[in-house]
Amino acid sequence: MLPPTDRGAAILGDLHEEFLARASIDERAARSWFRREAFGVGLRYWRRARRYRREPVALDGRTIQRGSWEGTVDVITRNVRYAVRRLAKNPMFTLVAVLSLGLGIGANTAMFSLVNATIIRDTPYDRPEELVDVFERAEGFTHGTLSYPDYEDFVEGTTDVFAAVGGTQLALVPLDSDDGAEMLFGEAVTGNYFSILGLEAARGRMISEEDHVAPGAHPVVVLSHDFWVSHFGADPEAVGRELRIGGRAYDVIGVAPEEFSGSVRGIEPAAYFPIMMIDQLNNSTTRILEGRGNQSFFGKARLLPGLGVSQAEAAADRVSARLRRDHPDYWGADKAFVFERTEDVIMNPMIDRFIVPAAGMIMAVVGLVLLIACANLASFLLARAADRRKEIAVRLAMGARRRALVAQLLTETVILAGLGGVLGVIVASQALALLLAADLPLPFPITLDLSLDRTVLGFSLVVSVGAGLLFGLAPALQSTNPDVAPTLRDETAGGGRARGAFLRDALVVGQVAVSVVLLVAAGLFLRSLDASRGIDPGFGDAPIGMVQVVVPADRYSEEEGRAYVRELTGRLSGLSGVTSVGVVDNVPLEQLNNQSVRVNVDGIDPPVGRDYHLVDYAEIDDGFFETVGIPVVAGRGFEPMDRPGTEPVVLVNEEFARRFFPGVDPVGRTVSINDDQARVIGVSADHKVRMLGEAPRPFVYRSYEQRYSSFVWLVARTTGDADRLVVEMMAEARALDPDMVIVAAKTMERHLAILLLGRELGAMVVGGFALLALLLASIGLYGVVSFAVARRAREVGIRLSLGADPRSVIRMLTGGGMRLVLVGSVLGLLFAAAAAQLLSRLLYGVPPLDVPTFVGVPLVLGLVALLASWIPARRVTRIDPVGALRAE
Template sequence: VNAGGQAEVASGQAVSGNYYTALGVQPFIGRTITDDDDNAGSSPVAVLSHRYWQRRFSGDPTIVGTQINVNNIAFTIAGVTPPGFEGTMQVGSSQDVSIPIAWEPQVSAERSRMRGTGTWWLRIMGRLKPGASAEQAQAALEGTFQQTVLEHRAARQAQSQGQNALPPLDPNDYPRLALDTGSQGEMNSRQYYKRPLHILLGVVGLVLLIACANVANLLLTRAASRQKEIAVRLAVGASRWRLIRQLLTESVLLAAMGGAFGILFALWIKDGLIAASDWIGKGTSLDPRLNPRVLSFTLGLSLLTGILFGIAPALRATRVDLTPALKDSARGSGTASRSLLSRSLIVAQVALSLLLLIGAGLFLRTLLNLQSVEPGFNTRNLLLFSVDPSLIGYKDERLANLYHQMFERIEAVPGVRFVTFSRTPLLSRGTSDRSVYLPGASVGEDGKVKSDGPGYLHQVRENFLDAMEIPLLAGRSLTAGDDARAPKVAVVNQTFAERYFPDEDPIGKRFSFDSNTKPGLVEIIGLARDTKYARQRDEVPPTAYLPWLQELSSLGTVTFEVRTTGEPNKSVEAIRSAVREVESNLPVNNIRTQIEQADETLAMERLFAKLVGLFGLLAQQLAAIGLYGVLAWSVSQRTHEIGIRMALGANQKDISKMILRQGMTLTFVGVALGLVGAYVLTKYLTSLTDMLYGVTATDPLTFGAIAGFLALVALVACYIPARRATKVDPMVALRYE
């Protein structure tokens, strides 16, 4: 998009004329696209998203009626969408510019999907008639859809002219129409985010359980201190159910206050949490509003936890033997059962916190392992940026000349050592793969040549291996002479050679990426060392490096890799200027270092290690506080007993050991249960196993280290009450009631 002489890449969509009216979207300023705009004979108009209008045009209200160039086509800005409307497709990823669908062929030119017969790309939304169901609508549309499928395949057959002919469809493979609810729009990434968010939800749930167990212990302690009060109430005629309701009211009120503070904390932290979640992706806008559904869930959860974790202390507190409870000297009524429940809660807290810490340890080990992966090339002092000249009409010889000029101009920038480019940058999650066919490939029953396996490819400039510092192990590298007039050649990596030419010298061997060309069209001229391709966690795929001049038709978009002598970011402005000197209408997009590029692929792992680690430490602190509280209360209740022991000859060391033994016994039981639970859970939870790298879900080192760490923290938590117990004066303790 070129506006005011400044060009930049923007996201866009082509929509039907009734798109905004059907959705009931009113413009913020100006107007939206209408049916009158949706024909090739009308004047081209565009609608901007509110976010893009604010960012690019600083919210200028006079922008309506001015012109912008979209892929060198002049469009008049008709209006701006209201704030908060992010579109219906790929919800969360706002489309900056919307144009009528009738203008898609002119804007996309040769890449137009309106002109192709082999592309399924339109997303259709509709409203059901009153009383109609989705099943009825699907049944009514199915016939039309199947007719469209037949016409689509017939058009493909006619277009192929005998090449890449489509075989008859098996009835089991026939496409079927699927209708989904559009109430929350469409988001293909929903499935991608679903699993990690479910795991995080489980982690938060465990922390909530630990916090609730702590509160339950506090309620038990408070009930113990009110034992005489409760006995008096029962003695004067209060029913047990009346007292239970009173105690439950207190616990629910406590939970409600916690929920209210939680909502305030969520309002404060939500924007920062989203900003830290770089795994969501650039250009994605998520607005985690505290809507009525979220508030209702929070309120319901607060009430539920207040009842569930208040009922046991309430029942225990009202189960009182009146005679001993009414005596001032009675301290022990119900102490055994109350102590058992309290200790059980502590054991549960320790076990759950151990479970969370083990999860955090596994994710941290995964992140460290991925960060230490050897990519196979030098990632330092390497700057990347992308350009898409095809959007402004460059193709064929003009495109090749443009890349030559950009190469020469950027190479002349001070501090630049190497300049190269490729279609798909390394470690970018992007892939380009085809089927590999070797000479002598067999033909299947369907008449198609059988593939020998997958092959990943890099269309690269001839100096790519040198610029990326990828060692050439045998043969020769690509040269400028490997152009469209020369025989097709490729440099392959070790994995490619080992898979397709095992125990052979791959140099001189031939293969093809197209079953309809003569097998052996591409000759292997060199062997390069293996490098990671899309992500650090993926196995190295069989990869072929192809010379760019022999693959020019697929290089409308490329990424330049610029190796500098020093800090790459210092050369950014000079490189931007160099590109503008060659083509002022060509925006430089997504400029970043190779290290930043590689880090982006680890965004989810990094966030998980941080969040699960944070929640794990929070759980551990809650468990330690709970353990301390129980032991401190136990010491206060056993003051008289401690005084007797000391009067009978026990020294401070004996008393300290007794309290430490009590606390550490609870800890070791909790650790043992936590280890068993973690082993069972991680062994059978495949969704967790798939997210790990370089470490097994039952890694003994992680289990042992976390167990030792938790035991050490528990020892510190036990030491304070134990030390306090040793300070008891026997004479005072013997008079303690």
């Protein structure tokens, strides 16, 4: 750094001369003096040289004002260049810091994309503040869907508050293609629906009032943008072509705008149809538009300008009151219309109640992971600050402004954070791609736009830079503390605690505590999953294949439908390995389809406010019980003699018997089901109906033979492989009728796996992040112990040269790390106990203060921590005692 001339030599000469003079009095002080002076000389020359090189102020007369824009840019460029050089000089430090941050930011970006896709991303509606979603509140539902007749009454009674009311209904429709049918999600909408939302077609036109005249008379379709791209190759001439659905041709009249991906978040329809075609699309003969009991209509309304939700509620209450009076069968005392602002609804308020806390929990978890990663960064920076304290102290002594030094140190941190952010975005996009590719046993295809949009990237940027500034500031401030005298008095060789050590210790304690919280949460979820896995659903404990077919109502009469199902049942029985075949209209534990009937039993009063009991049911044939393994415990099961025209018969489960026939044998008694009398012929064993964790629920089985349904599941039990059986079953169904619509096909194992999906995902995600946290915390601990080893090299050198046992020295250093772990663990367990109370609602079969979890987590963490501090501590044996002493 000194000028390479004899001028530099002269200065060194001066220094040398005076050093010798001083050394004769006090060598230690002389050394310190020499170092200080030499640093000072070097730095001043260096700064002078730089100033002359960079600021040709006096040479060409051009002035760069301090604080001017150019000056600032110059300073930033210089800082960046300096920071990059320093980072490149310490590739290990840079790598670990960037990896730590990258993982932390990646986890946050990935989870934030999910939250963004489900909760935040805007809908493209016009003046969305005027839109409300219309629901019906009823027994067990705070926000249920409407029936079409209810919708029509609602429209009529609320013209004074709403500019328009429309709605949509989801339909799973079979698209005819060359290789059989493909099931698509579609939306059937009212003629005014798109004008209410303010959506214009990207091509052609949207569904409009002219498509809303007479049921069955409007075979037209608007393609979603994605479907137009995937199935029509984005052909500009697509409008005017046709789409064949369920054997019927629909004219393509338009393409929806790209930014509109359906009315219900997560379900992206392929196409939009007029609601007038709903029966044709559903392949149903039930006339949905006339059935007040068929509630599957999502209402949306636009308030008249200037009106609020409260005025609308008053109007809706009048309609509710009239409906309760006119249709007491469907409108019980507690039923009413309710609203939510469309902007406040994510999927459905009832589902949102779970989504929002789940999202909050996940963001909290990844936030904690990021916190640990940032603590690592801060910890590393503090360690490095200790290394360069001398340089900084000298620069401060030379009159460098503290602000400039802090800015320089922060530049380095922000660059690290920026690199971490870039890595994080890469990690996130890879993780999301993996997630989308995962074959989850979802009940319906969930489409989420997980692309990294501006919101997500903005989030990552803010998180990265924020983390860099926040966690770089403390080390930067500390290492530029103007109280430089102690540093100049030379402490490199001293044994005392370096400043910053306390902060680093505190960071490790914090990291350990956070890791404990996450590990406990993960442990609880795993234990909960384990407990759920232990639940016996009460059926399906064998390799079983399931295929759902829809017998086309326009080609098959009821009699022909029965014949088809009977014929198919026979064929399936003939497949090799199949021991039993059954038919059911709705498999229990199908989470999206719960169906119930109104039940009355003499002597058992219905719940207050209603004149019937609601009981879940299924229609089954005589082979179903044997196939899925539900035993009949009293009376008999269905038999071929239970046919249409004979006395209506039902089976009930044990819980039904307990509840409705306490102390009495129900077999032979009659019950009223949907106001029809039926005789109980048997009692079946209880099984789970809606959820694995539920208490026993009453259940009724009706005879499929006596009550036809065009939607049926065929289930077959095999001694062989269920996956292969499913393929064979589909082939048989098609062999019998090539145009048969197969809606779904799966194994029983997969059907039941859905029930654990939530818990599995929860355990997997929280567990994954907890492990990540543990890894990051271990890196932090490793760093702290390594640093302690380096800092105490001299002391250790002395101990070793005095004959200390290296093992005891290792123990001493490891013990220092483990003390921090102990403090962190105790703190963490306290926080975890509080967090567990919050999680208790999500747990099944595990108390929040689960002893194995709360004991196991600290043990595992302790072992990992022991390793993380032992490895660097072991390095003391490599310290050369003489060399360490000579470091002076």
